[in-house]
Amino acid sequence: MTKFAIVGTGWRAEYFWRLGGALTGLDCVGVVSRRRQRELPVPVYTSLDECLERKPDFVVTSVPWAVTPTLVTELVERGLRVLAETPPAPDLDGLRRLWHAVGASGLVQVAEQYTRMPAHAARLALVRSGVLGTPTRVDVSSTHQYHAVSLIRTFLGIGRGPVEVRATRTTAPLADPLDRAGWTDPVEVRPATTTVATLAFDGGGFGLYDFTDNQWHNQLLMRRLLVRGTSGELRDQECVRLVADRTIVTTQLVRRQTGYDLDLDGFDTDHISFGDQVLYRNPYQGQRWNDEEVAIATLLEDTAAWVDGGPQPYPLADGIHDHRVALAFDEAAERDAAVRVPGEPWA
Structure with a gap:
């Protein structure tokens, strides 16, 4: 049995605890929320420390963009494997700082399900x-x-x-x-x-x-x-x-x-x-799942397989790079000029 926890209680987080509960071999041991939520089918904790006492094999971070890098870094510093919701950081500086902090750890995957x-x-x-x-x-x-x-x-x-x-x-x-x-x-x-x-x-x-x-x-x-x-x-x-x-x-x-x-x-x-x-x-x-539910369930099982030594479902380097390229869309449109995305440390 692979155990996982979730930080966050938004609409994306709900997919993970709901689908995880239907998958054989996966157990959502708890959700971390800053305040008590409505009744959920999984335990709810108001502190990360309390939730981590359940010894999850990986943690899903489903929090606002600006919060994700700090939370991912903290979890990696604790030696935990992480499945970070997209994108792993909101802007280019944040992407670079996150890679510098945890890129070499090999402990972070990104929840890219498409x-x-x-x-x-x-x-x-x-x-x-x-x-x-x-x-x-x-x-x-x-x-x-x-x-x-x-x-x-x-x-x-x-x-x-x-x-x-x-x-x-x-x-x-x-x-x-x-x-x-x-x-x-x-x-x-x-x-x-x-x-x-x-x-x-x-x-x-x-x-x-x-x-x-x-x-x-x-x-x-x-x-x-x-x-x-x-x-x-x-x-x-x-x-x-x-x-x-x-x-x-x-x-x-x-x-x-x-x-x-x-x-x-x-x-x-x-x-x-x-x-x-x-x-x-x-x-x-x-x-009777829709395509999005099928994709997220597959991602959860792929992450559990990674914890057990299987291939990486979507490494942090890929998640960072894809958002780095996407940021160039806005830059190129605003400048009305070509923008070159160079080779970065994660490449």
């Missing part, structure tokens, strides 16, 4: 199988900043090297019918800012970032992901590729979803396939 979402995991399996040849370009229009950079770098198979960023911003009116709390009745048309950025990686590889305010929740905005390789292209659920001379084929990625019509197995994701090849199989069938 590549573990079923659709992205299936796409990534397809790209890594080589059907597109060598990936050369990735376009992401679905999520913001460091999450998008993580997707771009992972699909391209690119490390933490230098990159040149260009960016622009535009603002236009847009109806905003949904936010995190639900329907925004009555619907209002509000100014929405779109940031478009390009990423040119040293040594090859190109990324396009396109994000509009509240794109996570606003269902009027379609999510888009494109991966171009040397022999084909994947766009969302459709793949076109060259398989032989004068032979171009198109194949769909198909999600098998139970619970429709007379399927009485319950609403759930079964698998995602590409022709007769299963790219992704839901490891949590029966839980």
Whole structure:
């Protein structure tokens, strides 16, 4: 049994204790809060020392951006393994200080879950199988900043090297019918800012970032992901590729979803396939979890495996680098000029 604790009681923290409680082999031994909260399904402590008496194998830090670096440093100084919510520090100075303080420890992972979402995991399996040849370009229009950079770098198979960023911003009116709390009745048309950025990686590889305010929740905005390789292209659920001379084929990625019509197995994701090849199989069938829940549950299990000597789920160096590149989006848009992200100590 792998034990973990959580510092923080916000909406992100709730995912960890709720999903952890449903996973075999994981036990959330407590949550640290500055004040007593509503009744929770796990013990609540008002001091970190009190919670750490439960001897967790790792600690999830789900606190405001500005608090994260100090808390992570304290936990590492105590010899604890940490899964830090994104981003691990709010600004460039903070990222550099955090790396200087704990980078060499090897005790910190970052809670980047997007590549573990079923659709992205299936796409990534397809790209890594080589059907597109060598990936050369990735376009992401679905999520913001460091999450998008993580997707771009992972699909391209690119490390933490230098990159040149260009960016622009535009603002236009847009109806905003949904936010995190639900329907925004009555619907209002509000100014929405779109940031478009390009990423040119040293040594090859190109990324396009396109994000509009509240794109996570606003269902009027379609999510888009494109991966171009040397022999084909994947766009969302459709793949076109060259398989032989004068032979171009198109194949769909198909999600098998139970619970429709007379399927009485319950609403759930079964698998995602590409022709007769299963790219992704839901490891949590029966839980009825959405894709975000599946991704976070997978991240928790990957972190537990890391504690037991397995591979790192998402090292601190990656989390710092992705946010460092994302910060260049704002800088490039404000300066209306190219911004070069140089090699940093974590690279």
